[in-house]
Amino acid sequence: MRWDNLRLVEPADRGNMSAPLFQQGAVARRFDTPEFRGMTFYEIRAKSIINHVPAASRVPFRWTINPYRGCSHACVYCFARNTHTYLDLDFGEDFNSQVVVKVNAGSLLRKELAAPRWTGEHIAMGTNVDPYQRAEGRYRLMRDILEGMRDFAQPFSILTKGSLILRDVDLLQQCAKKADVATNVSVGFVDKDVWRAIEPGTPKPHKRLEVCRTLNEAGIPCGVLMAPVIPFLTDSPDQLESTVAAIAEAGATHISPIVLHLRTGAREWFLRWIDENHPELAEAYRRLYARSAYAPKAYQNEVGDRVRQLGERFRIGKTGPREARRIRPEPSTREARAAPPPEQLAML
Numbered sequence: 001m002r003w004d005n006l007r008l009v010e011p012a013d014r015g016n017m018s019a020p021l022f023q024q025g026a027v028a029r030r031f032d033t034p035e036f037r038g039m040t041f042y043e044i045r046a047k048s049i050i051n052h053v054p055a056a057s058r059v060p061f062r063w064t065i066n067p068y069r070g071c072s073h074a075c076v077y078c079f080a081r082n083t084h085t086y087l088d089l090d091f092g093e094d095f096n097s098q099v100v101v102k103v104n105a106g107s108l109l110r111k112e113l114a115a116p117r118w119t120g121e122h123i124a125m126g127t128n129v130d131p132y133q134r135a136e137g138r139y140r141l142m143r144d145i146l147e148g149m150r151d152f153a154q155p156f157s158i159l160t161k162g163s164l165i166l167r168d169v170d171l172l173q174q175c176a177k178k179a180d181v182a183t184n185v186s187v188g189f190v191d192k193d194v195w196r197a198i199e200p201g202t203p204k205p206h207k208r209l210e211v212c213r214t215l216n217e218a219g220i221p222c223g224v225l226m227a228p229v230i231p232f233l234t235d236s237p238d239q240l241e242s243t244v245a246a247i248a249e250a251g252a253t254h255i256s257p258i259v260l261h262l263r264t265g266a267r268e269w270f271l272r273w274i275d276e277n278h279p280e281l282a283e284a285y286r287r288l289y290a291r292s293a294y295a296p297k298a299y300q301n302e303v304g305d306r307v308r309q310l311g312e313r314f315r316i317g318k319t320g321p322r323e324a325r326r327i328r329p330e331p332s333t334r335e336a337r338a339a340p341p342p343e344q345l346a347m348l
Helices: 078-089 093-097 107-115 135-137 140-152 164-177 192-198 204-216 235-247 268-275 279-288 297-313 322-323 331-336
Strands: 027-029 040-044 050-052 064-065 098-103 122-125 156-160 181-186 222-229 255-259
Touching: 050 107, 078 093, 078 268, 093 098, 093 164, 098 135, 098 255, 107 140, 140 164, 164 181, 164 204, 181 204, 204 235, 222 235, 222 297, 235 297, 255 297, 255 322, 268 279
Parallel strands: 040 098, 064 122, 122 156, 156 181, 181 222, 222 255
Antiparallel strands: 027 040, 050 064
16 A cells, blocks of 8 residues: 555554554644644654655656655645545645654664665655644654764755755755755745735745745755746736746746646645635636646646746856855765756656
């Protein structure tokens, strides 16, 4: 089963391995603080932490780490929503408020990196749900994970909407001295009204761009995944220009535009939001996504071309001084353990 790695090391009932995860002995916690009100955290001891990505997946990497399942960012369009249904939770409010925490992530990572079969391939983080969502402020799983990455000279990349990544700049710098490290922040638009409505649990877009600037200034290369560009809401010429200009001002190393896609779970949740908040767009969305989870190729190409032209106009990725400050790993390590090019994160 795809989610077997979420089972407890010692299930409460070995004779009922098909029981929901949370009936197998996971510890449920609730915290009476404003940022966690209404949320439940299920602490589990996972069986594995480095996940193999099936060859059929539309991504350019083979290995990922996801220390959390579910996400307090509560992005209406999040493509990962349907993964919660495999845990007997729903893709709507449960995804926003019922978060699985793999409390043994750090120790498990060291064990798997030390295994003879591990060859040191690149590991991507933040490809399912955000490792720097609010829960990370309490559980601090990424500190342990990054320490393991550093000690094993493991190349990796991180994609995040969270500003909490700045807490770990010291460890990211240490990791970058041992192997290639790449980061990206996700900023699809800078329209504050759309942000409040559709990404309610995330830092403001300009705060995320400040994260990009700070990481680059610290020698950690950081680009921007301009995702998602949302049809009819954030794709006007003025909106695209404003977003790309802000990304350029932040000193991003690169920009990768991705148009909204609506897989199962995300599709139902997003279209319900459209029906309730923008009923005048409902029929247009159903036509645009009638045949696929992805917008028509012609539309994607049009948006991509506009963003690339704007990127060239604003000279994104051509700021020499920031590139010169990049921390580079020792030549022998860097040559053997190279991270994929930045555009490999542009797959969501």
